[in-house]
Amino acid sequence: ADLAALAAQIAAAGGAVQAEARNATAGYLRAVVAPARLAELAAADGVVWIEPYLPPRFYNDVGGGGIMQAGAVHTSLGLFGAGQILGVADSGLDTGNPATPHPDMQGRLVRAYCLGRPAPCDWSDYVAHGTHVVGSALGSGASSAGQYQGTAPQASLVFQSLADAQGGLGGIPADEGDLMRNAYADGARVHTNSWGGPTGGTPQNPQYGGYVITSQQVDQAMWERPDQLVLFA
DSSP: OOHHHHHHHHHHTTOEEEEEEEOSSOEEEEEEOOGGGHHHHHTSTTOOOOOOOOOOEEOOOOOOHHHHOHHHHHHHHOOOOTTOEEEEEESOOTTSOTTSOOGGGTTOEEEEEESSSBTTBOOOOSSSHHHHHHHHHHOOOGGGTTSSOOSSTTOEEEEEEOOOTTSSOTTSOSSTHHHHHHHHHTTOSEEEEOEEOOSEEOSSSEEOSOOOHHHHHHHHHHHHOTTOEEEEO
16 A cells, blocks of 8 residues: 555545554555545545554553463473563563663663654653563562562563653554564564554553454564564563
């Protein structure tokens, strides 16, 4: 499909395009459109599917060995994540300064991206959620004398900061699969995401468990890279 031509049709219908992306399967436009114009736009030759976009929100506000059972894996299999690179997409990471990392991530940050606040580049964690998630995933336990370790305390990290200036997840790309593709290019073979949201309904009556466009985008990224595991809370 010609995304530029579709964007022009949306504008002519009084709508506004917010984001666009393309992968091997499809092109995508995210737009605000008056409900009365949806049927008209659905009839356009380049349009295959229209669905509501419901913004995701943060998940995984609690952690610990009692929930993730990481200690059993450490004890029985001796697996601590050594040699692995883990990709995490979340709000931000500690102070956002690679020169002063959180003690539990010391020396293991491969690369950090400021997707939510790119200008100026800021991947600090004023929301506090991303630092918690990274600690759950691969915190070394250095700041607690080893008492509180993450699931893979010897793994390295590629971090993608998603929090925008309003505290939302504005850094999520129009093709969610690009998060996995970019982390893979930096060596991450596991990619974890502690955020999500409803797949239908209304804000007052949300519905969960549906298969939506973003589901297809993530599946496409995994299909392209069968040696990468993608996780969602």
